[in-house]
Structure formats: C-alpha cells, structure tokens
Amino acid sequence: MTLKERDKKHLWHPLTQHQLHPESVAIVKAEGCTLQDEDGNTYIDAIASWYTCMYGHCNPYITSRVYEQMQTLDQVVFSSLTHEPAIKLSEALIDILPDNQKKLFFSDNGSTSVEVGIKMALQYHFNKNEKRNVLIAFEDGFHGDTFGAMSVSSLSVYNGPFKDFFIEVKRIPTPNGDNHEEILSQLKGYSAENNVAAFVYEPLVQGAAAMKMHNANGLDAILEFCKEKNIITVADEVMTGFGKTGKHFASLHLKNQPDIICLSKALTAGLLPMAITSCSQHIYDAFLSSDITKGFFHGHTYSANPLACTAALAGIELLKSDAIQNNIKRIISSHKAFGEHIKKHAKVASIRQMGVIFALDLNIQMERYGNLRDQLLKFFMDNGVFLRPLGSTIYILAPYVITDAELEKIYSTIEAALNNLSS
Numbered sequence: 194m195t196l197k198e199r200d201k202k203h204l205w206h207p208l209t210q211h212q213l214h215p216e217s218v219a220i221v222k223a224e225g226c227t228l229q230d231e232d233g234n235t236y237i238d239a240i241a242s243w244y245t246c247m248y249g250h251c252n253p254y255i256t257s258r259v260y261e262q263m264q265t266l267d268q269v270v271f272s273s274l275t276h277e278p279a280i281k282l283s284e285a286l287i288d289i290l291p292d293n294q295k296k297l298f299f300s301d302n303g304s305t306s307v308e309v310g311i312k313m314a315l316q317y318h319f320n321k322n323e324k325r326n327v328l329i330a331f332e333d334g335f336h337g338d339t340f341g342a343m344s345v346s347s348l349s350v351y352n353g354p355f356k357d358f359f360i361e362v363k364r365i366p367t368p369n370g371d372n373h374e375e376i377l378s379q380l381k382g383y384s385a386e387n388n389v390a391a392f393v394y395e396p397l398v399q400g401a402a403a404m405k406m407h408n409a410n411g412l413d414a415i416l417e418f419c420k421e422k423n424i425i426t427v428a429d430e431v432m433t434g435f436g437k438t439g440k441h442f443a444s445l446h447l448k449n450q451p452d453i454i455c456l457s458k459a460l461t462a463g464l465l466p467m468a469i470t471s472c473s474q475h476i477y478d479a480f481l482s483s484d485i486t487k488g489f490f491h492g493h494t495y496s497a498n499p500l501a502c503t504a505a506l507a508g509i510e511l512l513k514s515d516a517i518q519n520n521i522k523r524i525i526s527s528h529k530a531f532g533e534h535i536k537k538h539a540k541v542a543s544i545r546q547m548g549v550i551f552a553l554d555l556n557i558q559m560e561r562y563g564n565l566r567d568q569l570l571k572f573f574m575d576n577g578v579f580l581r582p583l584g585s586t587i588y589i590l591a592p593y594v595i596t597d598a599e600l601e602k603i604y605s606t607i608e609a610a611l612n613n614l615s616s
C-alpha cells in the first residue's frame with residue numbers, strides 16, 4: 194500500500210472536508226524550497242509551508258544547531274526552572290522587536306499566542322479592578338482556532354458552528370485610505386457604549402483573508418485612539434513576523450507600537466512548533482503583586498522547549514544576516530516586475546504586494562474551497578508548484594532562499610494557469 198492509501202485509514206487532516214477531498218499527497222522529503230512526494234514528483238513550496246520555513250526546508254545551519262542542543266538538554270519544566278536557549282532567544286528577540294516590547298511568554302502555536310494575548314489584556318484590566326469584557330477586531334481577520342482566537346476571527350467557514358460560545362467582539366473595517374473618519378467614529382461609539390478591553394488585529398496584511406492589505410496611517414490612527422482609551426492593542430504578527438513585510442515585523446512600519454505582539458509560524462524557521470506572546474513593561478507590571486492570584490496562571494507543558502528555542506535563535510541569526518536580507522530585497526524586486534507584467538492579463542482584477550508577500554485577484558468569483566479553486570490547485574501541483582489559492586486569490590510567500598529560476602517557474606506556472614482559465 195502507498196502512504197496515500199495508508200493515510201486514509203486513520204488520519205483526519207486540518208481544514209479538510211474528507212468526503213470531498215479524501216486524498217492527500219504524501220511528502221517524503223523536503224530540502225530548500227523543494228518538496229518531494231512518494232512517487233518522486235517534486236514541487237516548489239511557493240507558500241513556505243504556511244509561511245514557516247522561510248530559510249528553506251531542513252536548513253543545515255538550523256538543523257545542526259538543534260541536533261547539537263538535543264545532545265545536551267531536551268525538555269525541562271519552565272516553571273521554577275529556566276535554561277540558556279530560552280535566555281539567549283529572549284535577548285535576540287527583544288533586540289529586534291519594537292522598542293517597547295520587554296517580556297516574552299511562551300506557548301505552542303499561533304492560536305495559543307493569540308489566546309495568551311487576549312487573556313493578558315483581559316486580566317490586565319481585571320488586575321486594575323476594571324471590568325472590561327468586549328474586544329474589537331477587524332472584519333475578515335483570522336487569528337486561529339482556539340476559542341478566544343476564533344472569537345476575534347471573522348471567517349465563518351472556520352468558526353461558524355461555535356459562534357454561540359464566543360467572547361463579545363465588535364468589528365471595524367480595515368482602513369483603506371478613504372474610511373478613516375468612519376472607522377474612528379465607529380470606534381468612539383463602541384468605546385462609549387461598551388467596556389472595551391482590547392483591539393486584536395493583523396497589522397497591515399491579513400493572511401487568511403487572502404493577503405488583504407490595509408493602510409498604515411489608518412491603522413496608526415486606530416492604535417492612537419486605543420492608547421487614549423487604555424484599550425490594550427494586540428498585534429497578531431503570526432503571519433507577518435520575521436521579515437515578510439520587508440521589515441523584521443509589520444509593526445515596525447507604524448508610528449504607534451502595540452502593547453502585545455503574537456508570534457509563531459516563522460519564529461522557529463519551520464522546524465518545530467512554538468509561539469511567543471511579547472508585551473510591554475506596563476502590561477507585565479500589572480501582574481506583579483503580593484497577591485498570587487494577580488499572576489498570569491497560564492502555562493503549557495512544552496513552554497520554551499529548548500530545541501524549539503534553539504531553532505528560533507538560529508532563525509533570527511539567519512534573518513539578520515546579509516545573505517537573507519539581500520534575498521529579501523531580490524524577491525521584492527522580482528515580485529514587483531512580475532506584478533507589472535501580470536496585472537495586464539485579462540483574467541487579473543488586481544495585484545498587491547508588501548515585502549515578499551505577493552497576491553493577485555482573479556476577476557472570476559470563486560468559493561474559498563470550491564471546484565474552480567480545486568482545479569487551480571491541481572493545475573499548480575501537476576506543474577510542480579505548491580500554491581494554495583484562497584478563493585479567487587493566488588498568493589506567493591516563498592522561502593527567502595528561493596532562487597531566481599524557482600521564482601520564474603512559479604511565475605510562469607501562474608501565467609499558464611491564467612491562460613488555461615481563459616480558454
């Protein structure tokens with residue numbers, strides 16, 4: 194039996210309707226930007242396995258550092274004990290985060306990093322004897338699949354069945370350059386009528402909303418309003434973090450820095466799962482007390498796993514290197530040239546780009562997980578490129594180590610797919 198056949202016996206895949214999509218492609222090897230399946234077919238990983246392995250798969254620098262670490266210290270409780278990998282990572286990460294970020298709290302994935310951010314914000318007010326229970330979030334946001342994260346997300350295909358159990362959330366549109374006054378008056382209304390605890394948002398690029406991009410000045414105005422009202426600002430940089438927008442973090446494009454930042458995905462360079470929620474000194478200080486119940490009683494068994502910390506530290510070293518920074522610049526200008534070319538195609542409604550994130554919208558309406566979208570996905574796979582269209586949006590978010598030849602192959606495959614659609 195093939196792996197593909199054995200898979201079907203016991204495995205339940207994420208974000209999958211198994212009656213319609215019973216089969217998965219079995220990947221047996223990954224190296225650099227290439228995935229290889231059990232039949233020997235290869236695919237360019239044009240979305241960096243959900244934007245995680247930005248320095249390439251099985252990057253030898255990262256794997257050797259982790260291999261070395263696992264000979265010395267594998268896993269240890271992170272309550273009352275600490276270790277060098279976490280300490281070194283904290284120093285390296287605080288160094289590149291926005292200046293106001295001072296403390297790091299560990300968890301295991303993007304959803305839990307948001308969950309922790311929401312809980313920090315709620316307990317911050319609780320500790321100050323203020324009752325605040327309402328959150329503000331963007332329309333079309335996505336923040337993960339745990340309950341707090343689902344509450345602030347708005348894509349109903351993911352969270353529809355659970356909506357009766359959510360935290361109360363008020364939604365505002367993303368700033369587009371024309372609607373700033375409207376958003377601010379909506380915010381004023383919400384904060385006058387509710388006890389608003391926090392604003393949770395994906396800064397500048399909303400990943401799961403099909404790489405939707407919004408206006409930086411507009412976001413800055415929202416953050417400024419929140420600061421005035423002591424509404425805690427929680428930036429979900431799970432997707433945007435670690436260089437993808439052209440700066441180390443999307444928040445660094447803005448004047449106002451968030452109180453809390455959520456990190457995962459590329460944090461560990463795609464090698465191991467881990468997440469971090471960072472916060473400013475004033476958030477942390479609100480949990481200091483002689484009363485133990487004012488502490489933050491949240492904890493995951495694998496918090497600050499030394500191997501994951503080592504992968505993250507090695508990843509940050511690569512991110513800061515000239516080699517990776519030059520790659521980022523090269524990809525940005527390469528995408529720009531492709532954008533100029535492809536936006537004239539009859540099937541393209543619009544293009545957008547921020548840093549190494551490139552997206553194009555087709556002028557054909559497609560359901561998020563509909564038939565036409567499935568045909569596109571199959572066309573890409575048949576042509577050796579792993580791209581997952583989000584509805585009628587095709588986006589590229591490839592590892593920083595992608596070569597020019599691999600980029601050309603992604604571009605020409607997208608163009609061939611568009612030509613195919615027109616016939």
Ligand SMILES: *Cc1c(COP(=O)(O)O)cnc(C)c1O
Pocket residue numbers: 302303304305307335336337338395400401429430431432433457458
């Ligand atoms: C992927 C993602 C999450 C959820 O992360 P998981 O590791 O899948 O739980 C949260 N927020 C954003 C912006 C994401 O892209």
